[in-house]
Amino acid sequence: MTAPYAAGASRLPEPRGPLSAAVAGLLAQGRELPRDSCEEAAAADPYGEDLQLALYVLYELHYRGFEGVGDEYEWAPEPLRLRAALERVFLDALRDDAAQRLPASSVDEAMAELLVEPVGDDGTSVSHHLAREGTLGQLREHAALRSVYHLKEADPHLWVIPRLRGRAKAGMVAVEYDEYGAGHADEMHQCLFAGLMADLGLDTAYGRYLEACPAEMLAVANLMSLLGLHRSLRGALVGHYATIEVTSSPGSRRLAEAMRRAGAGPAAVRFHDEHVEADAVHEQLMRHEVVGGLLAEEPDLEKDVLFGIGATLLLEDRFCALLLGAWRADRSALRVPL
Numbered sequence: 637m638t639a640p641y642a643a644g645a646s647r648l649p650e651p652r653g654p655l656s657a658a659v660a661g662l663l664a665q666g667r668e669l670p671r672d673s674c675e676e677a678a679a680a681d682p683y684g685e686d687l688q689l690a691l692y693v694l695y696e697l698h699y700r701g702f703e704g705v706g707d708e709y710e711w712a713p714e715p716l717r718l719r720a721a722l723e724r725v726f727l728d729a730l731r732d733d734a735a736q737r738l739p740a741s742s743v744d745e746a747m748a749e750l751l752v753e754p755v756g757d758d759g760t761s762v763s764h765h766l767a768r769e770g771t772l773g774q775l776r777e778h779a780a781l782r783s784v785y786h787l788k789e790a791d792p793h794l795w796v797i798p799r800l801r802g803r804a805k806a807g808m809v810a811v812e813y814d815e816y817g818a819g820h821a822d823e824m825h826q827c828l829f830a831g832l833m834a835d836l837g838l839d840t841a842y843g844r845y846l847e848a849c850p851a852e853m854l855a856v857a858n859l860m861s862l863l864g865l866h867r868s869l870r871g872a873l874v875g876h877y878a879t880i881e882v883t884s885s886p887g888s889r890r891l892a893e894a895m896r897r898a899g900a901g902p903a904a905v906r907f908h909d910e911h912v913e914a915d916a917v918h919e920q921l922m923r924h925e926v927v928g929g930l931l932a933e934e935p936d937l938e939k940d941v942l943f944g945i946g947a948t949l950l951l952e953d954r955f956c957a958l959l960l961g962a963w964r965a966d967r968s969a970l971r972v973p974l
Contacts, residue, residue, distance in 0.1 A: 645700045645701045645702050645703050645705075645842070645843070646696075646700070646702060646703065646841070646842055646843025646844065646846060647702060647703050647843075648660055648663060648664055648693065648702045648703070648704075648705065649689060649693065649846050649847050650847065651686075651689070652685040652686045652689045653680075653684070653685065653686025653687075653689075653690075654670075654676060654686065655673065655676060655677060655680060655686045655687055655689075655690040655718075655722070656685075656686050656689040656690040656693065658670055658673050658690070658718070659690045659693050659694060659715070659718065660693070662709075662714060662715060663693070663697075663702065663705045663709055663715070664704065664705065668714070669714050669717075669718055673718055673721070674717065674718060674721040677690075677718065677721040677722050677724075677725055678721060678724070678725060680722075680725060682725045682726050682728070682729035682730075683729065683851055683852075683855055683954070684851055685850070685851045685854075687722055687725065687726070687851075688726075688851040688854040688855050688858060689851070689854060690718070690722060691719065691722045691723070691726065691854075691858050691862075692784075692846075692854045692857060692858055694715050694718065694719040694722070695719075695858060695861040695862075695865070696843075697709055697710045697715065698710060698861070698865065699788055699791065700842060700843075723862060726855075726858070726862065727862070730859075730943075730947045730950070730951075731943065733950050734943055734946030734947040734949075734950050735943075735946060737946045737947075737949050737950040737953070738942060738945055738946030738949060738950075740942060740945075742938070742942075743875075743927060743931065743938055743941050743942060743945075746942055746945050746946075747878070747882065747923055747927070750879060750882045750883055750945070751882060753886050759960075760953070760956055760957070760960070761887075761956065762778065762956045762959050762960060763886075763887040763888075763890040763891050763894070764890060765960060765963070766778065766890065766891060766894040767890035767891065767893045767894045767897070770894050770898070771898070772836075772898045772899075772900065774959075774963055775836060775894060775895065775898055775900060775904075776836045776837070776838060776974060777959075777968060777969055777970055777974070778959065779829075779832060779833055779836055779838060779904075780833075780838055780845040780848055780970065780974060781845065781848065781849055781850075781853045781959075781969070781970070782829075782853075783829070783833060783838075783844070783845050784843070784845065784846060784849055784853060784854070784857045785853075785856060785857050785860070786825070786826065786829035787826055787829060787830065787840075787842050787843075788826065788842075789815060789825045789826050789829065790812055790815035790816065790825065790826075792860040792861050792863075792864035792865070793808075793812065793860065793864060793873065793877050794812055794864075795864040795865060795873075796808065796863075796864060796870050796873045796874065796877075797809060797812070799867050799870040800870065800874075800926075800929075800930065801933055802929055802932075802933055803925045803926075803928065803929025803932070803933075804874070804925065804926050804927075804929035804930040804933065805929075806925065806929075807921045807922070807924075807925025807926040807929060808874075808877075808926050810921055810925075811877075811881065811918045811921050811922065811926070814914055814917075814918065825907075825910070825911075828903070828906065828907045828910060829907055831903030831904075831906070831907065832895075832900075832903055832904040832906075832907040832908075834903065835900055835901030835902070835903040835904040836900055836901070836904055838974070845970075845974075847971065847972050848970040848971050848972050848973075848974070849970075849971065850958060850969070850970075850971055852951070852954045852955040852957075852958045853955055853958075855951050855954070855955075856951045856952065856955050859876065859947060859948065859951055860873075860876065863876055863944060869940065869944075870930075870937070870940075871930065871934070871937030871938075871939075871940030871941045871943075871944065872940045872941065872943045872944035872947070873944060874922075874926055874927055874930050874937075874941055874944060875927070875940065875941035875942060875943065875944025875945040875948070876944035876945070876947065876948045877922065877926075877944075878922040878923065878926065878927050878941075878944075878945070879944070879945045879948040879949065880948065881915050881918040881919050881921075881922045882919045882922065882923065884911055884915035884918075884919075885911065885912050885915045885916045885919065888908040888909075888911035888912045888915065889908070889912045891908040892905050892908035892909050892912065895908060927941060
């Protein structure tokens with residue numbers, strides 16, 4: 637039986653600029669958004685701390701919300717208006733930059749590239765670093781930051797299921813069924829990650845390490861919410877999720893090795909061992925049934941699938957560069973200490 641993650645909502649994080657401060661003022665104190673908040677969003681750094689935190693908080697209203705914030709804010713016009721402005725800035729930047737990160741002209745070409753493991757380590761892989769020389773402290777930092785994704789693993793991807801048909805829908809349901817433990821609550825990947833955190837001496841409370849997360853990790857989490865919440869981005873969501881599943885197994889194998897080498901404990905090792913096995917199966921389902929089925933039904937979505945792949949690779953590259961840059965300089969990658 638794995639350790640359950642703590643129930644309940646988390647506290648609103650401290651703002652990191654005027655946009656996140658405006659969101660906090662609205663949600664915590666009922667203050668109206670400044671009239672120029674959408675204009676301010678249009679001028680903000682799309683990958684910056686302020687915009688990414690504001691967007692994360694607004695997305696979290698569709699998950700568990702926050703302590704002291706009323707449920708009515710989930711679909712209230714004011715937060716949705718600002719969220720749309722923030723999304724436009726983020727999406728525009730992603731569309732420009734993802735095309736440079738993934739110049740493939742077809743989904744088949746992009747998938748072929750994802751399936752090729754680099755020969756050796758080119759110095760940009762966090763999993764290679766952790767398997768080879770990572771410290772227990774670095775493993776703890778990596779897990780704390782990833783918790784904003786893994787403690788709701790698969791949740792945003794469920795939103796795409798009503799928007800799919802035929803093979804794509806059936807394949808996606810099959811993958812998600814495994815993610816949720818095939819009907820066994822303690823086998824859900826979210827719960828397995830909570831067990832990993834407990835083995836590493838981390839707090840398993842949902843949202844506990846949000847304050848520690850830099851913009852690079854918030855952007856990784858925000859991408860899946862952005863794509864999951866918009867029907868028009870269903871093709872991009874499929875490309876995004878396929879990228880995660882196709883590339884997961886080799887990296888999970890290295891992370892399992894890192895956990896064993898560091899003596900992290902059986903639950904920490906098990907989380908990654910489970911992903912080595914499960915994601916090898918999921919890779920096939922995603923490629924042949926979900927991506928293949930979607931494009932057989934809606935071939936016009938191929939560019940969207942490519943965008944989802946490129947955006948995922950782009951944001952993971954940025955996050956990996958942040959971690960490795962900090963660790964090689966012998967400093968923490970966290971905004972605040974554990």
